Amino acid sequence: MDAQRIAVTVVSGFLGAGKTTLLNRMVRRAEGSRLAVIVNDFGELNIDAAIVSEVTDAVYSLQNGCICCTVQEDLLAQLASLAQLEPRLERIVIECSGVSDPQRIVQTLAYPQLRSQMQLDMVITVVDATRHLQLEGEYARLARAQVAAADLLLLNKTDLVDEPQLQALREALGQRTRVHESVQAQLPDALWLDTELDLEPRALKPLTRVSADDHGEMFSSWLWQSDEALDIEGLRGWLQALPSDVFRVKGLVVLAQGNKAHWLQHVGTRSQFLPATDEAQARATRLVFIARRGFDGWDALGRGLDACKVIRP
Amino acid sequence: MAESDNFSSTHSVQGTYADLILANGRIHTQDPANPWAEALAIRDGKLIGVASLGELEAFKGPNTRVHDLQGAFCMPGLHDMHTHPDLALAPRYSDDLDVGIEDPTPQQLRESILAYADSHPGDGWIYGQYWVRYTFREAGLTPGRAWLDSVMPDRPVALLDRMWGTMMVNSKALELAGIDRHTADPRNGYFERDDLTGEPTGLMIDGAYAMIHAAMPPTPVSVLRRAYRDGVHFQSSRGVTASKYVHVCEQRLQALKELDDSGELTVRIEAAISWQDDIFPVRRRWELLAGERHYYRSARLSANAVKFHFDGTVEPKSSYLLTPWPQESSWRGKLNLTPEHITDMVVDMDRKGIRVIAHCTGDGASDVFLDAVAEARRRNGFSGVRHQCAHSTLLHPGNLPRFKELNVIAEFSPAAWYPTPFASGARSGYGQERLKRIYDFKGVLEAGGTAVMGTDWPVASIDPWLALETMVTRQNPWNDDPACFGDPISLEQALSVITRNGAVAMGLEKTTGSLEVGKSADLIVIDRDLFAEPARNYIHQTQVLLTFVEGQLVYDRHSTLQALGLKAVWQGEPPVLEGKA
Numbered sequence: 001m002d003a004q005r006i007a008v009t010v011v012s013g014f015l016g017a018g019k020t021t022l023l024n025r026m027v028r029r030a031e032g033s034r035l036a037v038i039v040n041d042f043g044e045l046n047i048d049a050a051i052v053s054e055v056t057d058a059v060y061s062l063q064n065g066c067i068c069c070t071v072q073e074d075l076l077a078q079l080a081s082l083a084q085l086e087p088r089l090e091r092i093v094i095e096c097s098g099v100s101d102p103q104r105i106v107q108t109l110a111y112p113q114l115r116s117q118m119q120l121d122m123v124i125t126v127v128d129a130t131r132h133l134q135l136e137g138e139y140a141r142l143a144r145a146q147v148a149a150a151d152l153l154l155l156n157k158t159d160l161v162d163e164p165q166l167q168a169l170r171e172a173l174g175q176r177t178r179v180h181e182s183v184q185a186q187l188p189d190a191l192w193l194d195t196e197l198d199l200e201p202r203a204l205k206p207l208t209r210v211s212a213d214d215h216g217e218m219f220s221s222w223l224w225q226s227d228e229a230l231d232i233e234g235l236r237g238w239l240q241a242l243p244s245d246v247f248r249v250k251g252l253v254v255l256a257q258g259n260k261a262h263w264l265q266h267v268g269t270r271s272q273f274l275p276a277t278d279e280a281q282a283r284a285t286r287l288v289f290i291a292r293r294g295f296d297g298w299d300a301l302g303r304g305l306d307a308c309k310v311i312r313p
Numbered sequence: 314m315a316e317s318d319n320f321s322s323t324h325s326v327q328g329t330y331a332d333l334i335l336a337n338g339r340i341h342t343q344d345p346a347n348p349w350a351e352a353l354a355i356r357d358g359k360l361i362g363v364a365s366l367g368e369l370e371a372f373k374g375p376n377t378r379v380h381d382l383q384g385a386f387c388m389p390g391l392h393d394m395h396t397h398p399d400l401a402l403a404p405r406y407s408d409d410l411d412v413g414i415e416d417p418t419p420q421q422l423r424e425s426i427l428a429y430a431d432s433h434p435g436d437g438w439i440y441g442q443y444w445v446r447y448t449f450r451e452a453g454l455t456p457g458r459a460w461l462d463s464v465m466p467d468r469p470v471a472l473l474d475r476m477w478g479t480m481m482v483n484s485k486a487l488e489l490a491g492i493d494r495h496t497a498d499p500r501n502g503y504f505e506r507d508d509l510t511g512e513p514t515g516l517m518i519d520g521a522y523a524m525i526h527a528a529m530p531p532t533p534v535s536v537l538r539r540a541y542r543d544g545v546h547f548q549s550s551r552g553v554t555a556s557k558y559v560h561v562c563e564q565r566l567q568a569l570k571e572l573d574d575s576g577e578l579t580v581r582i583e584a585a586i587s588w589q590d591d592i593f594p595v596r597r598r599w600e601l602l603a604g605e606r607h608y609y610r611s612a613r614l615s616a617n618a619v620k621f622h623f624d625g626t627v628e629p630k631s632s633y634l635l636t637p638w639p640q641e642s643s644w645r646g647k648l649n650l651t652p653e654h655i656t657d658m659v660v661d662m663d664r665k666g667i668r669v670i671a672h673c674t675g676d677g678a679s680d681v682f683l684d685a686v687a688e689a690r691r692r693n694g695f696s697g698v699r700h701q702c703a704h705s706t707l708l709h710p711g712n713l714p715r716f717k718e719l720n721v722i723a724e725f726s727p728a729a730w731y732p733t734p735f736a737s738g739a740r741s742g743y744g745q746e747r748l749k750r751i752y753d754f755k756g757v758l759e760a761g762g763t764a765v766m767g768t769d770w771p772v773a774s775i776d777p778w779l780a781l782e783t784m785v786t787r788q789n790p791w792n793d794d795p796a797c798f799g800d801p802i803s804l805e806q807a808l809s810v811i812t813r814n815g816a817v818a819m820g821l822e823k824t825t826g827s828l829e830v831g832k833s834a835d836l837i838v839i840d841r842d843l844f845a846e847p848a849r850n851y852i853h854q855t856q857v858l859l860t861f862v863e864g865q866l867v868y869d870r871h872s873t874l875q876a877l878g879l880k881a882v883w884q885g886e887p888p889v890l891e892g893k894a
Contacts, residue, residue, distance in 0.1 A: 056642070072630070072641070074630040074631070074644070077630070077641075077644050081642075081643075081644070103446055103479075104478075107478065107479070107518050107519070110503065110505065110518070111502075111503055112498045112503050141415070141416065144416075144447050144451075145445070145446070145447045147447070148446065148447030148450035148451055149446070149447070149450075174451065176453060232509060255509070257509075262508075262509070271508075272508055273508035273509050274508065
């Protein structure tokens with residue numbers, strides 16, 4: 001979303017939940033992009049030695065352009081040095097230890113030394129459908145912390161539990177959380193990779209579908225646009241009340257307070273605003289939504305945004 | 314009428330006879346000219362005879378007390394040259410808010426804060442622990458000043474998070490700390506800001522805690538006094554007669570002085586004034602360094618030292634090394650101060666007669682420190698002050714002779730000089746090559762330098778006998794794992810390290826550290842002959858029976874000397890200060 005900053009995805013989840021499977025998928029999905037994956041144990045990834053093109057300082061460069069390395073004690077220093085790589089990385093994926101609270105890593109990412117170079121995109125927590133509710137004591141607390149820190153929960157191994165168990169899990173994970181159910185840690189690209197933002201103004205309606213809905217996609221995206229500035233408190237309230245079928249909102253918003261444009265990125269229940277630097281783009285508000293296919297609350301969302309408009313004199 | 318002062322000076326009247334004779338001991342003196350003795354005679358706190366019983370007959374007068382040691386092992390008192398009873402104990406004794414629930418919900422936290430405010434009326438700080446992020450998230454709430462203001466708008470509140478280094482503060486706390494959107498972040502942390510306004514949200518991360526602590530009233534002297542009292546009680550009952558409390562402020566010095574004035578400072582203490590505010594603020598640092606420190610001075614207490622943190626630690630790889638860390642191409646760690654800062658400071662403190670105690674874990678940090686001392690020696694000549702390299706976890710082999718050349722004390726702390734699950738995991742960060750030469754007592758001693766031991770409690774156990782045993786074995790003291798970290802030294806060497814070398818490090822080598830005529834009677838009697846059995850799993854089980862400082866009986870485990878009319882300050886089992894390691 002902000003070309004100046006490297007997007008960071010944090011992958012959390014309890015031991016055995018399927019993190020490594022997910023990371024493996026991410027590594028293989030990296031074709032052509034500048035992706036770095038920081039894992040606990042490179043060996044676990046089971047990368048075919050033949051596709052490792054270069055190893056320096058325990059950093060493995062793969063033929064598809066992906067870089068893998070293991071988590072260092074000083075993550076701050078490690079991230080700062082990754083940020084210096086040329087050509088510049090587009091995204092860094094960090095795997096948290098299975099018995100850790102991802103909050104620690106989230107806090108590291110906000111250090112002033114990193115803030116100008118990278119930005120937390122999302123925390124994905126993989127939840128083991130077969131074991132999550134059975135954890136006890138400190139383990140249960142950790143799993144709870146992992147779930148609470150997540151912007152997106154990947155509820156994995158859903159094929160190994162029955163419908164009542166699934167229902168119990170959904171209830172335990174809470175109403176507010178974005179949950180995607182999977183079998184082998186399949187994570188749709190739309191949920192973790194940036195889709196190109198088409199921010200060209202359209203002469204169409206304020207609310208327009210921008211994704212095709214006809215080839216089995218699990219998600220659809222819509223564009224909302226307006227020339228009016230938005231009230232920040234109204235917008236924040238609207239973001240907090242988004243239905244859980246809406247996974248992401250991103251784009252440019254012109255805020256009435258100061259009449260300035262900001263990049264907005266909203267994942268799960270977390271919003272981030274960054275001042276937009278490109279004045280040329282600062283003319284109007286354009287927001288893209290990504291929601292579960294079949295979501296039918298678009299009109300209500302549009303009305304909610306309309307209510308945030310501040311009519312400029 | 315209270316007991317009168319009885320200081321000794323040039324023309325003081327001296328008695329003819331001993332006050333106390335300890336007879337029939339196996340006395341290890343640490344005096345190379347007279348290594349073993351059978352009896353000691355003490356008068357006015359000093360040793361007037363160290364010899365056989367027959368030779369001491371002349372000191373026995375009508376009022377001389379004689380105690381038969383019945384063959385017990387006796388030696389100079391132990392020297393723990395780096396420890397922190399205040400940091401370990403004061404938090405336990407503070408009357409801070411303790412929510413006392415594992416996962417308090419925001420509602421429970423609210424009730425806890427309100428109940429504390431009711432029982433501690435006024436407008437003072439509400440400081441305590443713990444809250445957890447996920448209960449806020451689960452409740453759909455955002456932790457921070459807005460939430461905390463809704464609970465307690467008019468008193469400053471600061472609460473620590475249970476797991477991960479976040480302090481939540483309210484607007485009043487931020488106001489008192491002078492923190493707003495214009496305030497810069499500290500180097501070792503930050504405070505969370507609103508994306509749009511830049512205003513602090515009330516979540517202080519890692520090193521940003523210190524910004525709040527700086528605005529809070531200091532830990533009360535009464536709490537510090539209790540912590541130090543328990544610390545010296547333990548140390549006396551484990552045979553420590555001299556120690557360094559590394560990191561003090563005016564509050565801590567006041568607490569130590571009160572103990573001293575009440576006769577409960579039963580260990581000679583060198584207190585080192587903190588150079589930085591990273592552990593607690595020192596409000597009167599410059600007054601203390603200029604001369605106010607002398608106000609606290611006695612035979613038991615000196616503050617002629619300053620302590621600073623030069624580099625970091627192993628776990629976050631912030632120790633400053635001469636070459637990059639394993640698996641890193643360029644990361645050498647971090648220095649907290651520039652070499653120029655440290656050089657000017659060491660030269661200046663050296664000229665003032667103040668000992669500089671420098672936290673140096675990496676070999677790069679100690680290299681810079683030794684360079685700074687070399688510059689001080691070049692400019693000032695030898696001031697008589699031996700500066701101290703604290704921890705000395707890794708030393709460059711080329712620096713081993715410089716400890717002697719520059720008159721610098723190499724202090725080693727036992728946190729990881731023997732294998733334990735913690736140490737083996739944490740210290741493995743240095744890499745195998747460096748692990749082999751970790752805590753190089755042997756290297757410093759063989760190069761003629763003065764090596765000492767500092768327990769560094771609460772980082773490692775405060776029990777000096779664990780440190781003594783593992784200096785000799787460098788192995789785990791509780792099991793039979795053959796693994797060994799670094800090079801062991803002999804028991805004779807280790808005893809010198811923990812007695813006479815300690816006295817050198819205190820600047821008291823003419824006063825204590827060995828049992829010689831004219832020196833202070835700082836000695837201990839223990840329950841075993843240290844040379845009788847192999848060190849492993851033997852030495853650390855030593856029990857101390859008697860401890861004397863300046864001839865005063867400060868510890869008497871079984872109240873044995875009460876029959877002679879001598880009542881020790883501390884009696885009975887040592888207090889339990891820490892769980893089993």
